[in-house]
Amino acid sequence: MTTLTEGGNAPLTGSSPRVRVEGPVDVTALVVNPDGKVAGDADMVFFNQPSAPGVRLDGRALALDLGSLRPGADRVVVVASPEAEGATFAGTTVRLVVEDGASTTEFTPSRLGAETVVVLAEVYQRGGAWKVRAVGQGYDNGLAGLATDFGVDVDEPAEPAAAPVAPAPPAVNFTKGEEKLPVDMRTALNLRKQQVALVLTKHRMTGLRCRVVVVLDVSGSTSSLYRKGVFSRAVERVAPVAAQVDDGAEMQAWAMGGRAQRLENITVGDLPQWLQTYTAKRYTEAEGWNNEKAVIEDVARYVAREPLDIPTLVLFFHDGGVTDNKGTEKALRAVEREPVFWQFIGIGRSNYGILEKLDTLAGRQVDNTGFFALDDLDAVSDEELYDRILQEFPSWMRSYYPAGSPALQGLS
The missing domain is CATH 2.60.60.30 (sav2460 like domains)
Incomplete structure (x- = not known):
């Protein structure tokens, strides 16, 4: 040798x-x-x-x-x-x-x-x-x-599309695992990445890097939404956000029932299998009632254990019927100083309790929460969905991080 x-x-x-x-x-x-x-x-x-x-x-x-x-x-x-x-x-x-x-x-x-x-x-x-x-x-x-x-034409994060004079040759794509997706899902992913890029440009955050966490409500009232595929479509539609802003193009995931249950990470290449495992029907191992406080605390502990110099964006899908308004508000106030923005997304119902008041909670130095309702997810375009997801996040970042922080490098 x-x-x-x-x-x-x-x-x-x-x-x-x-x-x-x-x-x-x-x-x-x-x-x-x-x-x-x-x-x-x-x-x-x-x-x-x-x-x-x-x-x-x-x-x-x-x-x-x-x-x-x-x-x-x-x-x-x-x-x-x-x-x-x-x-x-x-x-x-x-x-x-x-x-x-x-x-x-x-x-x-x-x-x-x-x-x-x-x-x-x-x-x-x-x-x-x-x-x-x-x-x-x-x-x-x-x-x-x-x-x-070395001269390789690398596919940069998708930019807003202009009408090309002639088709450009495809560049090398570094979204890991994308090649494993079915053709229709891969095509949809790339179109949606372009829509995310449009929204990032609109909000002056084209270089944004962040960790993306998805929390799925699995309380008993969500059963019909899972059967109808609403949660599967929700996860598939937000995966392009992570593909654009997360270095690993992945999302960490939790189920929120009577307790917080950490799920497998969502990666681009394994998205079909993940959806089949966790959203083809309601996940029952986290018990069937709501405990928002438990999952907020569990996600916050994870962020503390796995610190990054970039923020964490939590996309919390909830069908309404908050069990403990006071406990949920107290939990969110307790994590106000953590590098996490909590974007709650209502789907399927209209009784969202404290979630509807998150934007106006008084007594916080930093507004670390947002809420909007999508009672009919399929009626909302991708561009509108991404615009609403990312609407408040940049203002939170500018309020939370001091000027010159590495986390703000992607914002203009």
């Missing part, structure tokens, strides 16, 4: 080496020309585009067929980024292993910390022979930023 350090290289004797990366990372390969640039977006191999001529991604391993690389390519750049979106390499060990017939070459970068992406190695051609060079160069601009440096 050959062990390399940064800058070291080793010869490859075969034409089909296997490159394996150990650690909690996503692996990417870039097929580049002598000028260090890709010839097109098809030269990027990653989770949403797992193959190119001569390169195939299988989990955290790359199978290379160097004789089958596209014409003009003389190098394959091996890149790793943390599997958890928005994470860095701090406290993480990453090891590269190149298996070349009977020979094995390994490399462990020695200087990783706050970086969000690292070029681990290059498999390159020199004088007609192929070699592997250990690089270990980290960057803090993320996988999309590094890909752009």
